[in-house]
């Protein structure tokens with residue numbers, strides 16, 4: 001069960017509908033497929049999505065850090081030494097998506113060798129998750145039309161609306177239009193990706209006070225320490241920390257500092273090993289968790305689904321598992337299917353997906 005090689009393969013798959021939000025936009029999934037080879041023959045697979053506007057990583061940077069630092073650090077270890085892997089990767093600062101993909105590919109290889117689904121190895125709480133869909137910036141009518149399509153085609157009934165534009169009424173009008181169109185048929189929450197100040201956020205939340213929001217996420221920057229605490233104190237919905245909590249220590253700081261009252265767990269930035277720590281911490285602190293999406297492809301979504309379905313706390317709310325629907329294609333031999341608002345995780349060993357070799361050949365950019 002020894003790790004013999006780690007590959008980092010760049011690929012590019014265009015989005016049919018780019019996602020736009022306050023901190024950036026994604027037109028093409030320029031991700032990195034990570035493959036961990038073992039002496040048992042099993043190959044573990046995961047993907048790393050570079051998000052320079054969130055964590056500073058780039059596609060080239062992810063490949064470089066894996067090839068030059070992470071691969072030499074883990075080759076020779078066994079798949080059971082995941083804490084040794086974590087300690088060695090932690091010696092390098094940052095690079096959350098690169099570290100997470102290596103970690104999840106190791107779990108995938110271990111599951112394949114053991115003949116066990118990773119979701120069961122992690123906790124096995126349920127076999128499915130409710131899906132929440134993210135609505136990126138557009139005109140109100142287009143955002144309502146997209147939500148209608150998601151309700152009609154996939155049965156999705158939870159929507160996270162991207163906000164953070166100026167004037168704030170651009171966004172509050174969208175949320176109002178969605179509530180008017182669907183009534184209490186849908187759950188709604190908002191994510192500002194730090195686009196507003198604390199005062200703008202407070203004003204927007206007052207304007208939306210009658211719209212029955214489930215959560216508000218990262219409306220203003222956590223670096224505005226007192227402003228954010230002032231904002232969070234006056235809200236009557238949980239305030240989710242997302243990009244401000246890439247590590248368990250950040251979760252502790254934000255929650256105990258009263259700058260957030262809920263957290264987003266993203267396997268794309270904390271893998272399985274650190275996401276498990278973050279989950280236990282959230283449970284101990286008594287804060288709600290939402291499984292977030294780092295604008296993942298289907299590989300990353302299968303990872304989030306495996307983790308989210310493993311625990312009661314991470315599967316209580318709908319998980320953000322649908323961004324892949326906006327991509328023109330993907331790498332899986334059997335695409336993920338959202339039905340009746342749910343994604344069911346595979347019962348296959350490992351994370352539970354197979355890469356289609358022809359698709360990888362088509363989209364990889366290193367050949």
Ligand code: MUC
Pocket residue numbers: 021023051054191193242243292293294295
């Ligand atoms: C989200 O929840 O913020 C947008 C930027 C990022 O890093 O993740 C996405 C979604």
Ligand code: MG
Pocket residue numbers: 191193217218242243292
């Ligand atoms: Mg967010």
